[in-house]
Amino acid sequence: MLTIGDLSKRTGVKVPTIRYYEQMGLISEPERSEGNQRRYSKADQERLAFIRHGRDLGLTIDAIKELISLSQHPDRPCVGADRIAREHLDDVRGKIAQLKRLEHELERIVSHCDGHSIEDCYVIRALSDHGLCEHEH
Amino acid sequence: MLTIGDLSKRTGVKVPTIRYYEQMGLISEPERSEGNQRRYSKADQERLAFIRHGRDLGLTIDAIKELISLSQHPDRPCVGADRIAREHLDDVRGKIAQLKRLEHELERIVSHCDGHSIEDCYVIRALSDHGLCEHEH
DNA sequence: CTCAAAAGCTCTAGTCTCTAGAGAAATATA
DNA sequence: TATATTTCTCTAGAGACTAGAGCTTTTGAG
Incomplete structure (x- = not known):
């Protein structure tokens, strides 16, 4: 106990x-x-x-x-458990794909930044202007 | 307006x-x-x-x-904005790594499943028994 | 054995980022 | 003008916990 x-x-x-x-x-x-x-x-x-x-x-x-x-019903076929795992796998794959696009975007943004003034800061500009993005998101 | x-x-x-x-x-x-x-x-x-x-x-x-x-302070250097973006990039990379391990694990689990009974369902067994995992998580 | 510290109890409220609903008032359309 | 749509405020709920208050039980040292 x-x-x-x-x-x-x-x-x-x-x-x-x-x-x-x-x-x-x-x-x-x-x-x-x-x-x-x-x-x-x-x-x-x-x-x-x-x-x-x-x-x-x-x-x-x-x-x-x-x-x-x-x-708790060990006699039934395990299709249900399988489905849950599979759906979740799809989900995970989707998230990975999205995060990879994001990683890409952030890499680009950060690589343009080198300590100049905010006026031309790429981070701020990229957030303000969707057109600077490579991909849709 | x-x-x-x-x-x-x-x-x-x-x-x-x-x-x-x-x-x-x-x-x-x-x-x-x-x-x-x-x-x-x-x-x-x-x-x-x-x-x-x-x-x-x-x-x-x-x-x-x-x-x-x-x-709102366009005269200051953009180090702060840069830092936020960089930190976030690290974060995103960490998440991707974690999700990839997870994808791997789920793939393994799902691939063992083929509609037999729950008693030997790999999904359930894998969740019950950490020892069946390939990686730590 | 006693007494204080540690761990446990219940209950409530807070986290974060919204989303949904009620009921009333303003605006737009036919 | 009458009706339909939108907007208003306010409150509560989602998911998955986490933290705190104030009290009781258990444990361990002297």
């Missing part, structure tokens, strides 16, 4: 965040000590690690909820 | 968002019509385009505020 602090240390999820996940229904209400403090089992620890891992991968709380509910 | 709706159409910033920016001090309070409606000038439109552009590039409201205040 772990205290909430122990659980936090073992999973890397902060204490208030654990309570928040409980409130959001991601983890079930744990047992309590005589003095009403939360006491967690090994199973709780695994569940929380699962959630943490999903969040690290950028899944939303709702997506993780869905995965948990799927994982 | 533009109404808030016109300004919104021209800049692509939604009406409530324009009012929000005013509240946050990003744009100054505009003139009002007899009936107390906001009326914007061409200068307001440019300022808003500047903000929009910065937000598109992922700058925070605070960073944009800083840039605006810098741009």
